[in-house]
Amino acid sequence: MFSCKTSPEVGGMGHSIKRKEDARFLHGKGNYVDDVKLPGMLHMVMVRSPYAYAKIKSINKDKALAIDGVLAVITGEDLAQYNLHWMPTLLSDSQMVLPTDTIMHQSQEVCAVIATDRYIAVDGAEAVEVEYEPMQAIVDPFKALDEDAPLLRPDKEGQENNHIYHWERGDKAKTEEAIAKADVVVKERIHLPRIHVASIETCGVVASYDKVTEKMLIYLTSQAPHAIRTIVALVAGHVGLSEEKIRIIAPDIGGGFGGKVPVYPGYVIAIAATFLIGKPVKWIEDRSENLVNGFARDYHMDCELAATKDGKIQAFKVSTLADHGYTDSSANPSKYPTGMFSICTGSYDYEHAFAELDAVYTNKAPGGVAYRCSFRVTEAVHAIERMVDKLAAEIGKDPAQLRLENFIKKEQFPYSSPLGWSYDSGDYHATLKKAMDMLGYDDYKKEQAEKRAQGKLMGIGISTFTEVVGAGPSKDFDILGIAMFDSAEIRVHPTGKALARFGTKSQGQGHETTYAQILAEELGIPYSDIEIEEGDTDTAPYGLGTYASRSTPTAGAAAAIAARKLVDKGKKIAAYLLEVSEEDIEWEVGKYSVKGAPEKSKTIQEVVFASYTNIPPGMEPGFEATHYYDPPNLTFPNGAYICVVEVDEETGAIDVKRFVAIDDCGNIINPMIVEGQVHGGLTQGIAPAMYEGIQYDDEGNVLNGTFMDYLVPTAVESPKWETGHTITPSPHHPLGAKGVAESPTVGAPPAIANAIIDALYPLGIKHLDIPITPSKVWDAIQEAKQKA
Ligand code: MCN
Ligand code: CUM
Missing domain, CATH: 3.30.365.10 (Aldehyde oxidase/xanthine dehydrogenase, molybdopterin binding domain)
Structure with a gap:
């Protein structure tokens, strides 16, 4: 069984410490994307399709644009001018940002209305006139494979039917042989239904482009802000959005549960809109939009x-x-x-x-x-x-x-x-x-x-x-080619207090508390003296984000190893301060002492202070470490x-x-x-x-x-x-x-x-x-x- 190495005050592993973030949440001081209000900010609302499968015959913007406060109606044709009407999915398929001709599911985005206020944007969306030619939708996946089923994705080169891919693992012949010979075989067709990721907070974005500095600031409900930054740079590099100019901030997130990993069309449209208009654009899904548009x-x-x-x-x-x-x-x-x-x-x-x-x-x-x-x-x-x-x-x-x-x-x-x-x-x-x-x-x-x-x-x-x-291990695991390591960066300030930043992003899992506990466990600095930050791509070290319960296995490990680098550095400083050789120094969490003379010791805080004030000759000053952890x-x-x-x-x-x-x-x-x-x-x-x-x-x-x-x-x-x-x-x-x-x-x-x-x-x-x-x-x- 596990027993705690540290006191409750230090609060290392095994202590049931109350969540540090709860003070903020319980006082209503959380800062979510919808809390972000920038000067001159515009609001975007989608026009969505009532049909599951239809041709768009026409989109008439006139009545919407006639409403006072409606500034733009963005269609697929508008985005097509910049080649932004389609985007790649994380698995190298392609998804419409906005359609130019065909609607593929009910509630799909048809066009986006941008206005000075959300209510006006909703009125604008209702005033857009879209003429559809409905077609018979394919709903049953088994029927989608029928010979005479209409081809849903003629846009994809070489796509002859509605089959996307075949995948297999294991030895088919031997498995079938074992089944054929077995005394007992049980069979069943099991369906796991489509379900909805019902987070309290829906998805949203505030995108703000500054035409002078060319900086793109994006507040985003994202479980993986760094990966999204890279994707935005890869997809929109050709129009001049370059990765060093893109800053993604995932602030507090009201539940992610996987639904905030992908890139949604609304994100891309908001980013394109601020890029073109030069004013901040906010898009926040309503509950039904959130429910119907993912699964x-x-x-x-x-x-x-x-x-x-x-x-x-x-x-x-x-x-x-x-x-x-x-x-x-x-x-x-x-x-x-x-x-x-x-x-x-x-x-x-x-x-x-x-x-x-x-x-x-x-x-x-x-x-x-x-x-x-x-x-x-x-x-x-x-x-x-x-x-x-x-x-x-x-x-x-x-x-x-x-x-x-x-x-x-x-x-x-x-x-x-x-x-x-x-x-x-x-x-x-x-x-x-x-x-x-x-x-x-x-x-x-x-x-x-x-x-x-x-x-x-x-x-x-x-x-x-x-x-x-x-x-996961980088030899096997990547997203769009980026290896799935994760990272921790620790800065211990002269007074022994610390700031640590991570490539992951909590959505309610309590990282601000548990990462501090990991560092407390390793360094002996009390958890309450350690601030944890995630989610800002300008400041956090690169990481692939939080999903697949990977934060503890990857970034948690990175934190421990980065801390161990600091313990090693501290040992050299302690030896210098105590005037013994490094081999004579013993480390027990929070304290260095001389072997055989435990009364001669230096606390971690004393050693940290020395790292800024009284370092051994030739040593690099400061008490900081970073680790990128690639799990085995x-x-x-x-x-x-x-x-x-x-x-x-x-x-x-x-x-x-x-x-x-x-x-x-x-x-x-x-x-x-x-x-x-x-x-x-x-x-x-x-x-x-x-x-x-x-x-x-x-x-x-x-x-x-x-x-x-x-x-x-x-x-x-x-x-x-x-x-x-x-x-x-x-x-x-x-x-x-x-x-x-x-x-x-x-x-x-x-x-x-x-x-x-x-x-x-x-x-x-x-x-x-x-x-x-x-x-x-x-x-x-x-x-x-x-x-x-
Ligand atoms: N933990 C621990 N000891 C361990 C393992 C974990 O104390 N041996 C703690 C961790 O320190 C962390 C929490 O438990 O504070 C979850 O850690 P981990 O299992 O590493 O999972 P992640 O932090 O990577 O969380 C991701 C996971 C996923 S993929 C989904 S989906 C989900 C989930 O978290 N979404 C959530 N739980 C959620 N909880 C909330 N409140 N909101 C979500 O959106
Ligand atoms: Cu499978 S949902 Mo979680 O991995 O973000």
Whole structure:
């Protein structure tokens, strides 16, 4: 177990310190993009398409421009003059900034109205007259692949149908052979629905170009400001926007959850508009725009899991159809078009696996953006964890027992998975056993048997997942060619107080507190004496940003190593001050002392002061260090979640009675922040499991485009989360820490789905896709009764 090295006042690792940023947030002093008000600032509002697929016959700006205060209506034709009407996506597909001829999804931007005030801009948008010629939209991704389906992307050279790409990993022949020979094979088509990244703050930008200095200042809701700066320079270099003149500031962010990784058309239009007009331009999405214009998930997965009759797992195969909407704007590392989906073999030890995926275009909003998913791990975990439960049901074995018998054993780490990952560490048996103890698993099994005998529907669902976070080693991981390292820069001032800056960007994860704790742990300077800054590309060292739970694995490691450089420098100064040789100096956090003479010592603060005032001859003054950390591997946190539900047969209502979540993220920096991350993540796990899903009709109209219809769980719907942890340090991370922030969202949905389906099993119901709503349960019960 982990024990704290530092006192609570110093506040290094393991202390549950309250978040430093909360003072600002709780006093209403946060500074979000919409709080930015620049002199002369204009406001932009989009005209959006009512149709999912249509030709634009004409756009008439006259009535809009006649409104007092409306200054411009920008169309695709206007941007085309600068070749800015299309932009590349992060995965080298292309996305319209504004259309010149065809609309590809409902609510797509048609043109942008710029006015002196937001209300006037809205009036202007309503006054723009657009003539459309609607076409039959392709909504069903399977039908998109029909021979006679219209070609949605004729603009793409060589594109003959709506298939985007095929991807595969693993040995197909051997996996199919193992499946063919196996005693037991369970099969299922599992759909993870389109869901919406429901941050409190929508996306927005304030762009301000100064024609005299040629500087472009952009306030942006971005999880990755440096990467965006480089992309803006690459895309707009030809019109004279050069990277040293571009400054992106991501101020406070009201939730990112993956939705603030991509570049949205609105950002580009605002940047183009300020460039042309020379006045600041603000664009803030409204709630429905945010809801309808992006999405996560939407994988249709055909799964086959093979085992011996007593339950030894032998092979797993999954063939997926991915609905990307009209362009693949997934935010994934370049070499990983399906993200980390190949983690789908899970926590179990078997030899044969094969995963393949075909991506298709449809007339839906673009993407496949992330949503607290660690790059498609949510999909992977749902597939394997549902299938393991299905196998348990099929052979009549307890699903916990089946897992315990198939887990990778702790001696097997580092473990090479059949699809090519090297899992760093874990003790899956310990994690599951702890969850079972905390729940009282055996008692619930007995209770379930009794309830079933009385005809009541009670279910227990397990999910024992392996996550993969912290991208990543530069040899494999890049975004548009930029290696996915991350960075920390520390400046310790003469009085022993410090400022540290990072290439990541918190959206609510508490970095200002936890990075300070890492530095406190390494340097012995109290966390309260250390200011943390992120998000300003003019001041922060280059980094790839915060997503994929990578901040602790990458920038957290960079902080530790940069601090260790300072400890080494300090040792030389301490030796000089104490008049002994460097070898005679001992370091214990916060203090250098002479070996054998501990009364002769210098505190870190004294040594820092000396670095500015009394340095050894020849030494470079000051106490600053920077480190760019290129991780040797990813980190592989794991967890065991168990959910108990009761289902009301009359109404289909689902009552989550218990939810126990044991996470293992290695050494923990701040247990309270981790617990908070897990609570939030579990709520975002129950959300797609029981409530969320963007629905379309056959014309491509979004049926639930507001929070009146799209259900997001509140505190009322959330069960009492019972959390705990096991600790298996990462062997390659300098602090032994692994990322954790997405684990709960990745791990929770299958635990809930497994519990509900376990409850319904006596009725003969063997699978339901999420979201499992009361009406879906009720329908399934009626159908089952008719069959019986
Ligand atoms: N932590 C810790 N000990 C560990 C691991 C993490 O104390 N062993 C702490 C970290 O120091 C950090 C927090 O937990 O304060 C999360 O760390 P980490 O797991 O490294 O994840 P990131 O900071 O990179 O956060 C990204 C992750 C992602 S990808 C999504 S999506 C998500 C999530 O964070 N979006 C969030 N959690 C969110 N929480 C809030 N409030 N808002 C979002 O937008
Ligand atoms: Cu997968 S959502 Mo987070 O990685 O920003």
